[in-house]
Amino acid sequence: xxxxxxxxxxxxxxxxxxxxxxxxxxxxxxxxxxxxxxxxxxxxxxxxxxxxxxxxxxxxxxxxxxxxxxxxxxxxxxxxxxxxxxxxxxxxxxxxxxxxxxxxxxxxxxxxxxxxx
Numbered sequence: 207x208x209x210x211x212x213x214x215x216x217x218x219x220x221x222x223x224x225x226x227x228x229x230x231x232x233x234x235x236x237x238x239x240x241x242x243x244x245x246x247x248x249x250x251x252x253x254x255x256x257x258x259x260x261x262x263x264x265x266x267x268x269x270x271x272x273x274x275x276x277x278x279x280x281x282x283x284x285x286x287x288x289x290x291x292x293x294x295x296x297x298x299x300x301x302x303x304x305x306x307x308x309x310x311x312x313x314x315x316x317x318x319x320x321x322x323x
Contacts, residue, residue: 230273231262241265 227245234242242265246254266276287293308315 227275230266230271234262234265234269239265239269241268 231242231245235244241261243258243261245262246258250258263276263279266273267280284293288295305315
């Protein structure tokens with residue numbers, strides 16, 4: 207595939223993703239989900255777009271929406287805050303040794319599973 211085709215495919219995927227997010231917000235507005243706000247028009251200012259995004263993400267979290275992009279955002283926030291030492295996990299004294307034993311016995315954990323421990 208040439209670069210023009212690849213760019214075009216990415217644009218189509220981005221458009222489909224944006225359409226999907228618009229539909230989610232529209233559905234929330236129709237269902238009366240508390241905190242959901244309309245998505246601003248394309249010519250809206252940066253601040254208005256950010257405020258809308260924040261309001262809709264908070265509404266989706268409060269409504270306990272099970273959306274892949276929302277889970278990815280939450281994972282990114284957690285990972286970033288842990289990396290920046292803004293959050294710290296309490297690990298009991300016996301955990302490191304247990305993890306070493308499990309690893310030695312071939313038991314493997316994904317990063318997301320470790321976040322759940």
